[in-house]
Amino acid sequence: MSESKPIIEFKDVTFWYGQNETEPALKNINLTIHEGDYVALLGLNGAGKTTLQLCINGVVPNNILGNFEGQVIVDGKDTLETPVREMAKIVGMVFDNPEFQLSQMSVGEEIALGMESLGYSYEEMVETIDEVLDIVGLQGLTERSPFGLSGGQQQRLSIASALAMRPKILVMDEPTSNVDPIGKEEIFQVAYELNRKRNMTVIMAEHEVEVMAQYANLVVVMHEGEIVLQGTPEEVFSNVDLLKSLGLRMPQVAAFGNELEKLGIMTLNGHYPVKLSQAVETYGRLFEKKAG
Numbered sequence: 001m002s003e004s005k006p007i008i009e010f011k012d013v014t015f016w017y018g019q020n021e022t023e024p025a026l027k028n029i030n031l032t033i034h035e036g037d038y039v040a041l042l043g044l045n046g047a048g049k050t051t052l053q054l055c056i057n058g059v060v061p062n063n064i065l066g067n068f069e070g071q072v073i074v075d076g077k078d079t080l081e082t083p084v085r086e087m088a089k090i091v092g093m094v095f096d097n098p099e100f101q102l103s104q105m106s107v108g109e110e111i112a113l114g115m116e117s118l119g120y121s122y123e124e125m126v127e128t129i130d131e132v133l134d135i136v137g138l139q140g141l142t143e144r145s146p147f148g149l150s151g152g153q154q155q156r157l158s159i160a161s162a163l164a165m166r167p168k169i170l171v172m173d174e175p176t177s178n179v180d181p182i183g184k185e186e187i188f189q190v191a192y193e194l195n196r197k198r199n200m201t202v203i204m205a206e207h208e209v210e211v212m213a214q215y216a217n218l219v220v221v222m223h224e225g226e227i228v229l230q231g232t233p234e235e236v237f238s239n240v241d242l243l244k245s246l247g248l249r250m251p252q253v254a255a256f257g258n259e260l261e262k263l264g265i266m267t268l269n270g271h272y273p274v275k276l277s278q279a280v281e282t283y284g285r286l287f288e289k290k291a292g
């Protein structure tokens, strides 16, 4: 939200993987994210979403060979000058495949793994494990094997592991892409609560535009390494032609408004509803007219 302070700033960031790549994976990225923002990162595969997210925890450029220009400031720290293990205390990461993130025999050990560098006492660790499992709705599963959990539960465990480091920022890279519909809902719900109830800054790369329109306050659209559009969901999804040309979907309620406009049934001047509640209000007018 615009009255809060910037927590992530990309300043003219360009990044090439390796040394001989001609096309950069990120091109002139300028982006400011404020504390408490919920950012939806949209774009086709290869657009640069993952690379941009890896800049936030400093893995790009510190742990990945390449050519980096510009500056990323996260919570007042320049990522180029901050060790990745320091950044890990500020930025929690959740990736698309939960199984690749799990390695331990029990849920409790899985969470403890990340905490080892924090110098917690045993009691503090146990307390933290209980607390983060509670936040993600996995209370009581401390002794269970991570591999016996559903995809949605595994992904919530990944979130719990990230939360154990007490980060201010949660970066999620297509966290629902390997999860069934119920699991997807669970993950979106946890992310939503972390954002709204705990003011955690969330940056989520995700193809589910309806969900992103519902939760995100900032939508960032990437294409071929560049940010081509950013703004509120309402602003971004008013750009029908651009989104279409990029091969991106609009929320269905917005696409519906666009169709109604083309058929001459309703004039919206590009101000399409993007959330269900807005759709009910806007399209409800059609029925009122008829009744009157």
Ligand SMILES: Nc1ncnc2c1ncn2[C@@H]1O[C@H](COP(=O)(O)OP(=O)(O)O)[C@@H](O)[C@H]1O
Residues within 6 Å of the ligand: 017, 018, 025, 043, 044, 045, 046, 047, 048, 049, 050, 051, 052
């Ligand atoms: N490890 C890597 N080495 C070389 N090129 C890469 C690597 N990872 C990604 N790329 C390239 O960088 C570009 C952006 O990729 P990526 O950030 O993964 O996009 P997205 O997450 O939107 O699918 C693509 O052209 C991709 O092929």
Ligand SMILES: [Mg+2]
Residues within 6 Å of the ligand: 049, 050, 051, 173
């Ligand atoms: Mg990706």
